[in-house]
Amino acid sequence: MDFKSVEQKWRTYWSKEKLGVFNPKNTDKKYYCLEMFSYPSSSKLHLGHWYNYGPTDSFVRYKKMKGYEVFQPMGFDAFGLPAENYAIKTGIHPDDSTKQNIANMEQTLSEMGAMFDWTAEIKTCEEDYYKWTQWLFLKLYENGLAYRKNAPVNWCPNCKTVLANEQVVNGACERCNSTVIKKDLTQWFFKITEYAEELLTSLNGLDWPEKTKLMQKNWIGKSTGGEIEFTAESGDKFKVFTTRADTLFGVSYVVLAPEHPLVNKLTSKAQKKAVQAYIDETLKANEIDRLSTTREKTGVYIGHNAINPVNGKSVPIYISDYVLASYGTGAVMGVPAHDERDFDFATKYGLPINRVVKGVNNVNDDLPFCEDGIIVNSPEFDGLTSEEGRKAIINKLVQSGAGAYKTNYRLRDWLVSRQRYWGAPIPVIHCDKCGIVPVPYNDLPVKLPYDVEFTPDGESPLAKHEGFMNVKCPVCGGPAHRDPDTLDTFVCSSWYFLRYPDAHNSKMPFNPKVINKMLPVDKYVGGAEHACMHLLYARFITKALRDMGYLTFDEPFKSLVHQGIILGPDGLRMSKSKGNVIAPDPYVDKYGSDVLRLYLMFGFSYTEGGPWNDDGIKAIIKFLDRIERLAIKLKDMKANKNVQVEKDEKDLLYATNYAIKQVDKDMEVFSFNTTVARLMELLNALYKYDLLDNKNVKLFKNCFKTFIQLLAPCAPHFAEEIWEMLGGKPSIFNTEYPVCDESALVRDEVEVAVQINSKMKTRITISATLTEDEIKEVILADEKLAPELAGKSIKKMIIVPKRLINIIV
RNA sequence: GCGGAUAUGGCGGAAUUGGCAGACGCGCUAGACUUAGGAUCUAGUGGGAGACCGUGGGGGUUCAAGUCCCUUUAUCCGCACCA
Numbered sequence: 079m080d081f082k083s084v085e086q087k088w089r090t091y092w093s094k095e096k097l098g099v100f101n102p103k104n105t106d107k108k109y110y111c112l113e114m115f116s117y118p119s120s121s122k123l124h125l126g127h128w129y130n131y132g133p134t135d136s137f138v139r140y141k142k143m144k145g146y147e148v149f150q151p152m153g154f155d156a157f158g159l160p161a162e163n164y165a166i167k168t169g170i171h172p173d174d175s176t177k178q179n180i181a182n183m184e185q186t187l188s189e190m191g192a193m194f195d196w197t198a199e200i201k202t203c204e205e206d207y208y209k210w211t212q213w214l215f216l217k218l219y220e221n222g223l224a225y226r227k228n229a230p231v232n233w234c235p236n237c238k239t240v241l242a243n244e245q246v247v248n249g250a251c252e253r254c255n256s257t258v259i260k261k262d263l264t265q266w267f268f269k270i271t272e273y274a275e276e277l278l279t280s281l282n283g284l285d286w287p288e289k290t291k292l293m294q295k296n297w298i299g300k301s302t303g304g305e306i307e308f309t310a311e312s313g314d315k316f317k318v319f320t321t322r323a324d325t326l327f328g329v330s331y332v333v334l335a336p337e338h339p340l341v342n343k344l345t346s347k348a349q350k351k352a353v354q355a356y357i358d359e360t361l362k363a364n365e366i367d368r369l370s371t372t373r374e375k376t377g378v379y380i381g382h383n384a385i386n387p388v389n390g391k392s393v394p395i396y397i398s399d400y401v402l403a404s405y406g407t408g409a410v411m412g413v414p415a416h417d418e419r420d421f422d423f424a425t426k427y428g429l430p431i432n433r434v435v436k437g438v439n440n441v442n443d444d445l446p447f448c449e450d451g452i453i454v455n456s457p458e459f460d461g462l463t464s465e466e467g468r469k470a471i472i473n474k475l476v477q478s479g480a481g482a483y484k485t486n487y488r489l490r491d492w493l494v495s496r497q498r499y500w501g502a503p504i505p506v507i508h509c510d511k512c513g514i515v516p517v518p519y520n521d522l523p524v525k526l527p528y529d530v531e532f533t534p535d536g537e538s539p540l541a542k543h544e545g546f547m548n549v550k551c552p553v554c555g556g557p558a559h560r561d562p563d564t565l566d567t568f569v570c571s572s573w574y575f576l577r578y579p580d581a582h583n584s585k586m587p588f589n590p591k592v593i594n595k596m597l598p599v600d601k602y603v604g605g606a607e608h609a610c611m612h613l614l615y616a617r618f619i620t621k622a623l624r625d626m627g628y629l630t631f632d633e634p635f636k637s638l639v640h641q642g643i644i645l646g647p648d649g650l651r652m653s654k655s656k657g658n659v660i661a662p663d664p665y666v667d668k669y670g671s672d673v674l675r676l677y678l679m680f681g682f683s684y685t686e687g688g689p690w691n692d693d694g695i696k697a698i699i700k701f702l703d704r705i706e707r708l709a710i711k712l713k714d715m716k717a718n719k720n721v722q723v724e725k726d727e728k729d730l731l732y733a734t735n736y737a738i739k740q741v742d743k744d745m746e747v748f749s750f751n752t753t754v755a756r757l758m759e760l761l762n763a764l765y766k767y768d769l770l771d772n773k774n775v776k777l778f779k780n781c782f783k784t785f786i787q788l789l790a791p792c793a794p795h796f797a798e799e800i801w802e803m804l805g806g807k808p809s810i811f812n813t814e815y816p817v818c819d820e821s822a823l824v825r826d827e828v829e830v831a832v833q834i835n836s837k838m839k840t841r842i843t844i845s846a847t848l849t850e851d852e853i854k855e856v857i858l859a860d861e862k863l864a865p866e867l868a869g870k871s872i873k874k875m876i877i878v879p880k881r882l883i884n885i886i887v
Numbered sequence: 888g889c890g891g892a893u894a895u896g897g898c899g900g901a902a903u904u905g906g907c908a909g910a911c912g913c914g915c916u917a918g919a920c921u922u923a924g925g926a927u928c929u930a931g932u933g934g935g936a937g938a939c940c941g942u943g944g945g946g947g948u949u950c951a952a953g954u955c956c957c958u959u960u961a962u963c964c965g966c967a968c969c970a
Contacts, residue, residue: 117970158970232968242968289891293965296890366966370888404967489967496968567970607965609891643964651963680912681899686892694899697912707927743903751900755911762911765928831907836951838907876950882906886950 079706081670085795089191097809098193100579104147105595111138112575112635114604114612115153115200118179119160123186125644125652125678125690126605128662132675133641133684133750134603135192139791140745142193143815149596150193151578153200154180157208157567159242162500165532172500173528176203186663191671191794193811198581202570207577208502209523210587211570214619215494216505216516223269223622226514229493230337230361233261238537240497249362260361265495266504266563270618274298274487277617285637287685290609297610299488304472305407306481308332308384310344310395316384319406319486322416323475324467326388327456328434330424331412333377333396336360337403344395346381353378353397360399368399375400375423386411387480388471389457398423406486414446421446435464492615494566499530499539501564509551509558518552524560538562572615575599575634576623594630606640613638639748642687644678649689660690672793673698679750679792701754702796704761705789708768709800712782717775726767727774728822733763734781735822741788742818754792760785779804784816832857833884834866850877857883 092098100108113134116127131152138150161172180201187194200207218224232241236256240263245252270277278298281291303321310316318332334341336357345353356378360368367373377398384395393412400419401410414424414431424431435451437443443451450464459467475481495504503524505517517524527546530539540546541562551558573587579596580588613635620634645651646658653659665674673695681694723731737760744753764782767773783804790797790810801810828846832839840862844853854875857863863885870887877883 114970119970155970160969240968243966244969246968293891297966299890366888368888369966372888493968498968566968571970605964605970606891608970610965611967612970645963649962683900686900688899691899691913693913697899701912704927752911755901758911769928829907833907833951836949841907874950876906878906878951881903882951884906884950 079702079796079799081672081795084799085189085191085670085672088795088798089188091798091808092191092193095809097811098150098195099197100149100195101147102592107145107147108149108596109138109141109146109601110149110579110596110599111141111601112151112578112599112603114602114608115155115571115574116183117155117158117160118176118183120179123183123190123662125660125662127187128190128674129644129678129682129687130603130605130641131187131192132190132671133679133748135190135194136675136679136750136791136794137601137603137745137748138193139794139811140815142811143787143791143813145814148193149198149579150195151198151200151581152187152192152194152196153198153574153578154183154202155567155571155574156180156201156203157501157564157570159244159498159500162498162532165500169532171528171532173203173526176500189666189671190675193794198578200574200577200581202502202567202574203500205523205525206584208526208570210577211502211565211573212505212517212522212524213519213587214573214623215502215565215569216519216522217626218268218622219506219516221622221626223272224266224494225269226264226266228262229265229267230260231263231265231497232258234258240538243364246364249364257362263495263497265493266506266561267491267493268569268618270492270615271487271489273618273621274300274489276621277489277614280632284633284635286635287606287638287640290606290613290638290640293609294614297489297614300485301488302483302485304468304475304481305484306411306472306475307387307479308409308411309387310340310382310384311392312344312382314340314344316340316409317407318409318411319484320411322413322464322468323471323481324450324453324459324462324464325413325416325434326386326411326471327459328413328415328432329386329391329393329411330414330430330432331394331396331427332384333398333401333410333412333423334380335401335403335408336397336399338397338401338408341380341397344380344382349379349381353380356397356399363399365402368402373400375419375426377423377427379427387475387478394429396423396427404490405488416446416448418446418448492566492568492618494569495563496566497538497541497562498564499526499532501567502526502570503540504561504563504565506561507549507551507558508561509554509556511556512551512553512558515551515553515558521552526564540564568612568615571612572619573623575602575616576620576629588628590628590630597629598631598634598636601637601639602635603639603641605643609640640685642682642685644682644687645689647690647692665695669695669699670795672796673702676701676754676793680754682751684748684750701758701761702793704765705786705796705800708761708764708782709786709803711768712779713803715773715775715779717779718773721774721776722772723774723777726770727777730763730767730777730781731819731822732825733760734784735818735820736760737788738784738816738818739823742815745791750792757785757789757792760788786810787813787816828880830880831882832860832863833882834863835886836884839863839866846880853877853883857885 113131138148142148156176161176165172232246234241234251234256236254246258251258301321304323305317305319307315307317377396380395382395383392412420414420415433416435434455436454437451453459453462453467459470472481505524507515509515527543530543547559549558549560576588576593580592616634623629648658676698677695682688737756740756741753786797786800798810827843829841829843831841844856872887874886
């Protein structure tokens with residue numbers, strides 16, 4: 079088959095017939111299947127795109143044949159850092175390079191032959207999209223969900239620029255190799271923590287991979303405990319958060335994060351120098367290192383003490399980098415006897431280690447003992463369990479005003495400011511008189527100016543652009559300036575699924591009437607690397623918009639699937655530097671897009687992925703060749719008068735209906751490799767039937783046509799061509815999906831395994847309808863088993879219907 | 888470090904969820920057909936002469952474990968400014 083012209087022919091046909099275009103009249107039968115849109119990083123699709131979009135398109139085509147009105151949109155997550163870096167390197171404007179990349183990707187996406195609804199395409203860098211991203215920002219601001227505060231950024235003192243974590247290599251700037259430090263900037267945050275509890279609890283109702291739900295759960299990191307107020311000798315008060323209030327009597331020191339606001343004030347003169355040196359060092363460390371439990375604990379005494387509210391004891395205040403300003407209160411109490419990190423710390427700095435919990439029932443309670451137990455050395459609380467003690471101690475502190483119950487989340491508010499050009503400008507104006515003034519809705523979008531300079535010299539191109547920066551205050555009319563920052567691209571992707579069903583609305587980001595019918599997304603398919611960020615942000619935005627009254631659903635993605643990762647032939651992640659990148663295009667050129675798609679479906683477990691291997695391609699080519707040969711043969715086969723349905727025909731019908739049933743089941747759960755395996759089995763059965771002299775041609779042809787229908791979602795161009803060759807009316811995707819005839823699957827006899835003492839002995843074929851007693855009779859009469867059973871008494875017989883019999887002697 | 892996952896023939900991968908391990912395919916072996924074969928068709932293919940042994944290693948539960956429990960090793964993914 080000349081696949082090039084065939085594939086072109088059918089793509090043209092599909093496009094003419096608007097096969098992929100959603101018909102809103104059928105919204106009641108809608109199936110919204112969404113693949114994560116791609117970043118237009120280069121001009122070509124890589125295998126990862128193919129792996130995400132190809133098999134998922136087969137799923138969508140399968141759903142279409144099952145009678146759904148499918149909606150499968152595609153777009154581009156077009157803002158982002160790489161385009162800007164590329165501009166700095168080459169001078170090519172991000173707008174130009176991005177648009178060029180998108181045009182190329184659209185071309186290759188169309189060659190894939192996926193049934194995307196291009197009429198709903200989105201590009202996040204276009205004004206008619208980012209206008210609404212800005213609208214979203216203003217809505218969140220209006221509802222108290224966007225606020226400003228100081229937060230550290232990676233700062234390269236040499237380039238005078240903010241760096242992404244990715245651009246920091248071993249603590250140094252990737253460009254100039256200077257040591258990167260943390261620098262505080264006032265930045266915008268979204269208050270995702272306000273939804274922490276709901277984001278956690280409503281995970282339960284989602285049809286998502288369990289591991290993804292678990293990762294989000296851990297990421298949100300709920301812990302319950304108390305906030306306890308210590309008073310410094312200076313009179314300043316600060317709180318610590320703890321889940322182990324039961325160990326409060328064991329506190330031998332407290333630790334503030336080096337960034338804690340009180341550090342400067344409380345540090346004694348004598349310790350100033352040491353403390354400052356430690357803080358400077360901390361600014362260089364990244365968070366992963368700081369939280370490492372095996373890293374040696376370091377810290378500095380600040381020359382000031384604090385009073386433990388429960389017993390009035392004075393304990394030293396330290397700073398240490400293992401305490402993070404961003405979690406809890408930025409201060410912790412040190413209980414060396416019952417916490418490993420505190421134990422290490424106390425051992426190193428010679429601090430007292432006071433046991434206040436004992437293990438029960440002879441458990442090994444060597445220190446540090448971090449489990450719950452019985453309280454000791456804590457006057458009126460001795461003898462309580464840890465559980466009771468936590469409550470009793472917090473209750474006492476509540477009365478004295480020095481403590482409170484507190485639920486803490488590891489989840490932090492979402493920092494959305496980026497000191498960069500290529501993103502959606504933050505629609506806010508700063509006025510000396512009026513303060514922060516949101517840009518009026520009528521003035522949206524705040525357009526990104528095109529005429530900017532890209533130099534790696536510090537300030538972002540927007541901050542230097544006077545025409546952009548200088549504006550009149552919308553309130554007082556006085557001189558004011560724009561916010562020079564742009565929004566994190568995760569903001570753009572946190573609501574794009576809401577835009578697709580109403581992509582051309584120029585009055586609103588979306589019409590609630592439309593999208594409340596079209597959403598939630600029925601199936602979302604994309605990489606597992608998004609488990610904690612994108613997927614959490616999208617859930618948050620959905621809930622926020624719901625609470626503002628725009629949406630009537632609580633969750634954006636009802637059902638979620640992660641595809642795996644295709645590795646290089648060496649089993650390692652593909653990368654240019656390793657030289658193991660496999661490009662899809664040569665395969666598409668040589669064998670066609672159906673072959674590549676089918677191989678991706680057959681050669682891997684979809685959710686696992688794995689190393690690329692050329693040999694697998696051959697299997698697919700052979701498979702399609704076999705189909706085509708049989709089709710050509712069948713085409714000229716004249717219907718005969720033989721309409722018998724005997725053993726061979728029954729076998730063929732069994733194979734056909736078994737395939738219908740299994741393929742249906744496997745497609746539904748994205749088990750594409752077994753889908754193709756079942757199709758190969760059916761083809762083998764068809765070939766076997768073809769060997770017979772005396773065939774029922776009509777039945778043969780019908781089974782083959784059913785086979786082609788089952789194949790169609792997986793090899794769409796090829797199947798259309800064969801379908802047409804056999805006199806079928808295109809498009810095959812408008813035909814009804816085959817229905818399994820269960821009666822063809824009923825077997826009179828079944829083969830069961832026979833074990834003696836759980837060891838496989840033999841297999842016997844018995845009638846499928848036998849009762850347990852009858853089976854026992856048959857077994858005992860079986861001559862193969864007689865010698866095995868001779869002289870032994872049967873203790874027990876375990877019968878698993880239609881599968882196995884285990885005789886215990 | 889923390890969080891999440893994975894490990895099955897020479898290879899990619901199956902296994903109705905505790906019930907015949909290795910579906911389907913690649914590769915390999917033999918045969919058929921052919922002027923020819925890196926095409927096609929047919930048959931075989933976990934290891935071992937064998938009793939038996941086999942799902943990363945060790946231990947356990949069970950009539951029965953790839954599947955459940957404990958423990959251990961290796962590899963991969965994410966960690967909040969890559970998207």
